[in-house]
Amino acid sequence: MLSGVTSTQRENRDLVLQKKGISQKLIRAFVLQMLFISVVTVTGVFAAAIIVEQVMIRTALEDEAKHFWREQAANPEHAVPNTDNLRGYLAVSSDYRGVPQVLRSVDPGFQRVDMEQRKPIVYVEKNKNQRLFLVFDERNVRSLSFYFGVVPLSLALIVIYLSAWFVYRSSRKTLSPLMSLAQTMRGFDLSKDKLDSLHLEDYTQSGVDDEVSVLADSLDEFTQRLKRQLQREREFTHDVSHELRTPLAVIRGSLELLNKQPDLNPPSRRAIRRMRTTSDDMLSIIETLLVLARDSESPDVPQEITQVNQLVPTIISQIESTHNADKHVFISLKSTNYLEVKAPTQAVAIVLSNLLRNACNYTHEGTVEVTITDNHVSINDSGKGIPEDQLERIQQPFQRSSQLVSGYGLGLDIVRRLCERFKWRLDIQSELGKGTVVTVWFK
Numbered sequence: 001m002l003s004g005v006t007s008t009q010r011e012n013r014d015l016v017l018q019k020k021g022i023s024q025k026l027i028r029a030f031v032l033q034m035l036f037i038s039v040v041t042v043t044g045v046f047a048a049a050i051i052v053e054q055v056m057i058r059t060a061l062e063d064e065a066k067h068f069w070r071e072q073a074a075n076p077e078h079a080v081p082n083t084d085n086l087r088g089y090l091a092v093s094s095d096y097r098g099v100p101q102v103l104r105s106v107d108p109g110f111q112r113v114d115m116e117q118r119k120p121i122v123y124v125e126k127n128k129n130q131r132l133f134l135v136f137d138e139r140n141v142r143s144l145s146f147y148f149g150v151v152p153l154s155l156a157l158i159v160i161y162l163s164a165w166f167v168y169r170s171s172r173k174t175l176s177p178l179m180s181l182a183q184t185m186r187g188f189d190l191s192k193d194k195l196d197s198l199h200l201e202d203y204t205q206s207g208v209d210d211e212v213s214v215l216a217d218s219l220d221e222f223t224q225r226l227k228r229q230l231q232r233e234r235e236f237t238h239d240v241s242h243e244l245r246t247p248l249a250v251i252r253g254s255l256e257l258l259n260k261q262p263d264l265n266p267p268s269r270r271a272i273r274r275m276r277t278t279s280d281d282m283l284s285i286i287e288t289l290l291v292l293a294r295d296s297e298s299p300d301v302p303q304e305i306t307q308v309n310q311l312v313p314t315i316i317s318q319i320e321s322t323h324n325a326d327k328h329v330f331i332s333l334k335s336t337n338y339l340e341v342k343a344p345t346q347a348v349a350i351v352l353s354n355l356l357r358n359a360c361n362y363t364h365e366g367t368v369e370v371t372i373t374d375n376h377v378s379i380n381d382s383g384k385g386i387p388e389d390q391l392e393r394i395q396q397p398f399q400r401s402s403q404l405v406s407g408y409g410l411g412l413d414i415v416r417r418l419c420e421r422f423k424w425r426l427d428i429q430s431e432l433g434k435g436t437v438v439t440v441w442f443k
Contacts (some may be wrong), residue, residue: 061123089133280322306348308339315353323360330367337374341442375443386430
């Protein structure tokens, strides 16, 4: 339930970055720009065609008709228009002999008429007892508009596309150091990689943009400070753990001597037993700190193979003598398969002993069952259970589910950290009044 949170969050973060990265934004902006230019251009072409047909051509035909009527008024023998693109026909009264049959029934105004396998624009205008038919064939006009309109427009569109593409390439080249730096930081995992593997000095050399260089310098300074801080923490943990073992060994030896005194009364023996249990817990914490410090110093050291089936009985025996001396719980072991884990034996022992110790501490009377399979170990107790809203809180440092049980509240936090370090998955299922099942998935 806990393990895998960090990796899942990292995967979600990478997915978001992939969707919202600078490169994707540039591509999106480029595509949207091209679509916008294309839509505007096509719309302009259609608008120009409509204007040519609906405005220019119609206006020209109306002006041509007015011109003919004026010329005819001055010269009754004035001929109707007859050019390559414009043909005119005149009908006087009911004499339509000079008018093609297909035009005779056309009403005044503009319309298109099927004529000689074409569909030209026909304009009919009536003046007294005369009717003028003007037939305009716009094929040549269309050819001219194609060569002098569409072709230049297409060339301009291609130039715009190419310029936008060069701008995109230039922007991508300018931003490539920044995207490379972002990719480097995205692929970095502090739990597996060393800070020196970032190679931030590559982004501070000459030829790199000032903004990227400043950002890389800041990141480099931060990583160096973090490196020094981690080194101090490891040294402190290592030194303090070693220093604490000496006085703790004296305390344990003294308790052994006291426990051998024949004249001790029962309350004194119970007090000595509690002190021995507490000292054992302290020793376990110290050993854990040493393992964590040593493992962080050399994370790439080949790991040993731990035989879990052989380790668990030893852990149960130790817990029986330290945390179940009064036999308030019955601890049983069930093994269905053989389990090997590629990890230090001490790390596996710390995880399982902490979980088993918690099961005994929080089960005042009942059973604790340890089950080993081929990929996980589960510890099932019949204690009072843990409220659902406290499951995550108790996995933090110095937190306990009950103040009635002695301890430091570090057990589950240590377990969580070790599980994250070795990529194990920790799952806690609990029900009030029925108990808790804690499972460590090693594979």
